[in-house]
Amino acid sequence: MEILAQLVVSGIALGMIYALIAFGYQLTFATSGTLNFGQGEALMLGALVGLTLVGHMNYWLMLPLVLVFGALQGIFVERVGVLPALKTKSEFGWIMTTISLAIIFKNVAENVWGHDDITFPSPLPTAPLQFFGIRVLPMEILVVVGALAIMLAVEMFNRKSIYGKAVVATSNDRDAAGLMGINTGVVITFSYALSSMTAAFAGVLIAPLTLTGSTMGVVLGLKAFSVAIIGGLNSGMGVIVGGLILGVVETTTGYYISTGYKDVPGLLLLLLVLAIKPSGLFGKSVIKKV
Amino acid sequence: MNIKIKLIVTALAFAASCSVYAADSIKIGVSGPYTGGSSPMGISMRDGARLAASEINAKGGILGRQIELVERDDEAKNERGVQVSQELINKERVVATVGYANTGVSLASQRFYQEAKIPVLNNVATGTAVTKQFLPPEFPDNYIFRTSANDSIQSALIVKQAIEVNKYTKVAILADSTNYGQLGREDLEKALAAKNIKPVAVEKFNVKDVDMTAQLLKAKEAGAQAILTYAIGPELAQIANGMEKLGWKVPMIGSWTLSMGNFIDNAGKNGEGAHMPQTFIQEPNTPKRKAFIDAYLKTYNPPKGRIASPVSAAQGYDSMYILATAIKQAGSTDGVKVRQALENLQEKVEGVVTTYNHPYTHDDHEAITINMVVMGKVQDGHVVYANQSDKGEVVREKDAKAKK
Numbered sequence: 001m002e003i004l005a006q007l008v009v010s011g012i013a014l015g016m017i018y019a020l021i022a023f024g025y026q027l028t029f030a031t032s033g034t035l036n037f038g039q040g041e042a043l044m045l046g047a048l049v050g051l052t053l054v055g056h057m058n059y060w061l062m063l064p065l066v067l068v069f070g071a072l073q074g075i076f077v078e079r080v081g082v083l084p085a086l087k088t089k090s091e092f093g094w095i096m097t098t099i100s101l102a103i104i105f106k107n108v109a110e111n112v113w114g115h116d117d118i119t120f121p122s123p124l125p126t127a128p129l130q131f132f133g134i135r136v137l138p139m140e141i142l143v144v145v146g147a148l149a150i151m152l153a154v155e156m157f158n159r160k161s162i163y164g165k166a167v168v169a170t171s172n173d174r175d176a177a178g179l180m181g182i183n184t185g186v187v188i189t190f191s192y193a194l195s196s197m198t199a200a201f202a203g204v205l206i207a208p209l210t211l212t213g214s215t216m217g218v219v220l221g222l223k224a225f226s227v228a229i230i231g232g233l234n235s236g237m238g239v240i241v242g243g244l245i246l247g248v249v250e251t252t253t254g255y256y257i258s259t260g261y262k263d264v265p266g267l268l269l270l271l272l273v274l275a276i277k278p279s280g281l282f283g284k285s286v287i288k289k290v
Numbered sequence: 291m292n293i294k295i296k297l298i299v300t301a302l303a304f305a306a307s308c309s310v311y312a313a314d315s316i317k318i319g320v321s322g323p324y325t326g327g328s329s330p331m332g333i334s335m336r337d338g339a340r341l342a343a344s345e346i347n348a349k350g351g352i353l354g355r356q357i358e359l360v361e362r363d364d365e366a367k368n369e370r371g372v373q374v375s376q377e378l379i380n381k382e383r384v385v386a387t388v389g390y391a392n393t394g395v396s397l398a399s400q401r402f403y404q405e406a407k408i409p410v411l412n413n414v415a416t417g418t419a420v421t422k423q424f425l426p427p428e429f430p431d432n433y434i435f436r437t438s439a440n441d442s443i444q445s446a447l448i449v450k451q452a453i454e455v456n457k458y459t460k461v462a463i464l465a466d467s468t469n470y471g472q473l474g475r476e477d478l479e480k481a482l483a484a485k486n487i488k489p490v491a492v493e494k495f496n497v498k499d500v501d502m503t504a505q506l507l508k509a510k511e512a513g514a515q516a517i518l519t520y521a522i523g524p525e526l527a528q529i530a531n532g533m534e535k536l537g538w539k540v541p542m543i544g545s546w547t548l549s550m551g552n553f554i555d556n557a558g559k560n561g562e563g564a565h566m567p568q569t570f571i572q573e574p575n576t577p578k579r580k581a582f583i584d585a586y587l588k589t590y591n592p593p594k595g596r597i598a599s600p601v602s603a604a605q606g607y608d609s610m611y612i613l614a615t616a617i618k619q620a621g622s623t624d625g626v627k628v629r630q631a632l633e634n635l636q637e638k639v640e641g642v643v644t645t646y647n648h649p650y651t652h653d654d655h656e657a658i659t660i661n662m663v664v665m666g667k668v669q670d671g672h673v674v675y676a677n678q679s680d681k682g683e684v685v686r687e688k689d690a691k692a693k694k
Contacts (some may be wrong), residue, residue, distance in 0.1 A: 004506065005509065006503065010503040116552055156554055211527065215498065216498070219496075219498075251501065251503055254503075254505065259493045259494045262504065
């Protein structure tokens with residue numbers, strides 16, 4: 001029982017990381033119907049910029065600066081990669097542009113920060129805390145709390161503020177929102193800024209747990225993508241549940257079946273969801289009228 | 291402005307001097323991972339090879355010609371290694387290639403050298419299969435050589451440390467899912483079986499995995515007294531840190547990669563005491579080693595005065611000298627003649643790891659034997675000799691009959 005609890009706790013921490021990155025996919029998909037396939041690289045850039053800043057200041061002071069950097073990076077991706085594709089009504093152009101931008105970011109990071117994996121100094125004690133025999137790192141708690149907090153903040157902003165309502169309106173119906181006088185272009189740019197900002201935030205949150213380096217985002221970005229598909233690309237609840245499912249399934253399969261197969265159940269689940277409920281566990285199916 | 295002009299002039303002069311040599315230089319390929327988790331091995335290996343080449347060139351080169359290294363990054367990816375080997379063979383027309391830090395890349399790439407009859411000196415990759423891909427009778431001549439301690443040597447020493455020295459009876463194996471990790475795991479299981487021991491847990495993980503809880507819990511629940519590892523630096527650090535998280539601390543004994551800088555730095559205090567087999571430890575206990583360490587530190591100035599992967603640097607350096615000696619003896623850059631010279635090397639080569647006295651024969655392409663390999667351990671962020679008795683000044687030469 002204690003082992004199961006330990007596995008579940010570790011799985012939750014892992015799952016929240018996936019959920020936070022998946023949340024970023026969702027933000028841009030809602031407003032523009034496009035995804036930033038460089039989400040993992042946005043995370044990596046955030047972590048590396050954070051690492052550089054943390055050499056000069058306190059971890060908590062560094063956080064807002066990294067958020068600003070993430071937002072700017074998102075705007076850059078949208079302006080350079082996505083906007084031209086949206087303008088020309090290209091169905092798939094943005095896929096290639098976001099992927100190529102991701103490769104460019106990775107190469108730039110290799111040139112600036114080198115090729116090696118570096119340790120990120122932990123802002124909290126590294127000794128584990130013990131609850132009823134279950135051991136948790138303080139940093140893991142911070143990841144879960146931080147991820148929930150930023151998702152909640154974005155949701156509150158969307159529901160309560162007038163700007164947030166413009167975002168919701170755009171995601172409901174971009175053309176109608178445009179006719180109502182909402183500058184949907186700005187809203188889309190804004191959603192990219194928010195999306196990369198959450199990714200950068202995820203980067204600095206998890207960096208003390210993992211290692212920091214130019215390749216850290218690749219696997220995480222991919223797993224988060226399957227979380228976004230499993231949970232549904234238009235459901236905030238979906239990514240959290242999807243992330244937790246994937247995280248817990250990974251650790252428990254690793255222990256009870258075989259560590260060689262720990263990625264299999266997640267992928268099976270992905271295939272099942274795509275076959276039975278393509279819009280995701282919590283997604284609303286949208287009928288596309290042509 | 292003035293400085294700019296000076297720089298341009300220097301660059302032009304440099305380019306001109308290069309092109310003078312390029313006309314009749316001897317091209318040697320250097321293929322290794324200069325990026326990613328394996329990069330400490332690749333970069334140290336390359337720097338060691340560069341150091342040897344520049345020393346040889348300063349003494350007038352070989353056959354009156356200068357060595358020109360053609361360095362390519364194989365990114366530790368099998369498919370990239372194949373591209374690099376084809377480029378080196380067909381476009382650059384290298385005389386021979388040294389390198390490969392990753393067993394998988396080596397196995398995928400060297401087929402092309404074998405077909406082109408161009409010798410390859412593996413100076414870091416340790417997979418037992420590396421030199422055994424092209425054996426008679428199917429292939430009359432094998433063009434693949436090695437200057438590193440292969441996995442059957444390493445696994446024997448790991449098991450010896452765990453079972454004979456530390457008297458453990460329950461051990462767990464944790465290996466990554468690459469060719470390196472899985473071939474190493476097989477060798478470890480064989481070496482354990484020879485001592486009538488079955489590992490209590492055999493676990494696997496992927497490169498870039500960030501959570502080792504499941505693997506470590508299984509080893510813990512099975513009552514493992516030590517963890518035997520086959521993986522590379524970053525994931526080894528995740529294992530050490532994962533043990534700290536679970537509040538479970540048993541010794542780590544593993545392949546030589548536990549000496550990589552990215553394990554030692556990322557594991558910090560959790561990595562202290564890890565044991566691994568080494569062909570070279572950064573300690574100046576012989577005059578040759580002192581000269582090598584001094585020259586390396588002076589030329590490349592690595593952080594904290596620590597070579598990122600001392601073993602790779604030493605083996606990279608030695609491989610270049612062995613190759614140069616063979617080319618000199620062959621009196622030609624023809625691949626067949628160089629191979630024959632390697633298999634019957636007359637001159638002794640004084641290297642960093644050992645003095646190579648007839649390192650290869652037609653049927654034995656391993657320069658390192660088990661008697662040359664010592665155990666190292668991590669102490670205060672450095673790799674030191676685990677047994678002071680190994681620290682002598684005696685150079686251990688090849689002993690093909692040394693018992694495992």
